[in-house]
Amino acid sequence: MSKEELEILALSLKVALWSVALSLPLALFIAHLLARRQFPGKSLLDAVVHLPLVLPPVVIGYFLLILLGRRGPLGELLEQWFGIVVAFRWTGAAVACAVMGFPLMVRAMRLSIEAIDPRLEAAAQTLGAGRIGVFLTVTLPLALPGILTGALLSFARSLGEFGATITFVSNIPGETQTLPLAIYALTQAPGGDAAAMRLCVISVTLSLAALLLSEMMVRRATQRVMGREAGQAAGA
């Protein structure tokens, strides 16, 4: 791999990792809310969470630009209070990827929390655990395979994110140009076919590795949580 290719790869991984780190706590909170609580507006929240899955990515990117751009309502606050600028920076790419991967993450986590027998949580209460104690000692460890699945789905989604990213933070080499954006740029330039193909191979390899790793991790986690047999069943 050339130096430029390595840089692109490193940036893509950085953006994807940060997007997962950024969205994981909120996704877990919302997944728990949707799985375990009844409240007015629950369907609306569910629908909003799923929006990035059905909207054109360009629309999400444009919303983010309006909201988080330097003169956007949120963007201005971020800059004034924390000195953080996300527009046209790699951090903005991470935000765009986080939003796009959010529904996948919430969905996987919600399913795994819903699969936990609430009677186990009740049993924990009778043993002295409060609400937070139950979450940390029963819900969280039992949902671990689903949390991992959600994180890895969102990670893989981030590696492939294109539309929202290019709309929000543009295509700046070395700052916001992740793998898909670089491939797109190369295909638009005359004589870039060979270089584009090299990046495509890297992209496929990376995605494949991520998926294999995720399967292995989920199997391990399930084994840890449920015992060996369940882990094998989950891996099959």
Add this chain to the structure above:
Amino acid sequence: MMLRVALQHTQGGFHLDAAFNMDGGVTAIFGRSGSGKTTLVNAIAGLLRLQHGRISFNDEVLFDADCGIYVPPQARRFGYVFQEGRLFPHLTVKHNLLFSNIFLSDKATAAEFDRIVGLLGLESLLERRPGALSGGEKQRVAIGRALLARPRLLLLDEPLAALDTQRKSEILRYLELLRDEFAVPMLYVSHAVEEVVRLAGNVVLLSEGKVEACGPTADVMSDAALRPLTGRYEGGAVIDAQVVAHDLQYGLAELKFAGGSLYVADLDALPGESVRVRIRARDVALALDRPTGTTFRNMLPCRVADIADGAGSMAEVTLDAGGSTIVARITRHSRDELRLEPGMPVYALIKAIALDRHAVGYA
């Protein structure tokens, strides 16, 4: 200790309206499935918040619907052994047992841990996961886990219902052991007469959400008026008695009660101990004169108190044996042949074999 419960709740077509008090020892909540037992015990544990009523433990109010008081389960310090064990699948047996230590300030000590593990025979299971345990082992771990939280009261909701007969009697023995070794009061929910008689000194009889009777086990279980509720399948009577002597050669124990002596097979109780004996109605035969040349070890002079027609060809004869009640289930044919009438003196005949270890509970 004193637990006072008075609760009302309506859900769908079901109406619960139950009030009872319990002090130390083992109290059973006895009733058929659907009678509201589990709802009641879940409300006591704090897992269910019912519409109306009040629950207090000693001087502490745990729930009062009118005053808006509701102490959450984690603050009640009541242990709970569930029907299905509910062990945490992601933790080893050891960590299941020590689960409450994470949250309690007055943790169980290492000595207490060793004692409970030893009593319940869990030493060899400590490193295993619940998925690798049998039903009986799971329930033993669940009991240990609840005890290690140092509960003020132990709630047990049909802890034997999911087990086969052999495991049932195994766990029952452990429960008897714990009742005698620890001073933890127990509230034991069950629909099985045998378990109630063996474990509980007092019974709360629940039927369709209402407390039909409440009192010492022998009184409630022998009450003729309650027989449709207590004895539909296993009709009989329960008497309080005392162990007087053992015949080691033949493995028979002699018990004394108000109505005379009873011989019981294979009982491991010491002379002087108080016991409850359940005598099933179908194990009792009647004779007008004291028979000779028979294998019946128990021949008790009684007086016929009441005769009622049972289902089908049966008749149920209630007998007064020196103040204790015994019930005999005979055919209507026999009743007419012997011309049984209330007030008649008769002999109740019971095989010693019919009264074995499973029919006797320690008071």
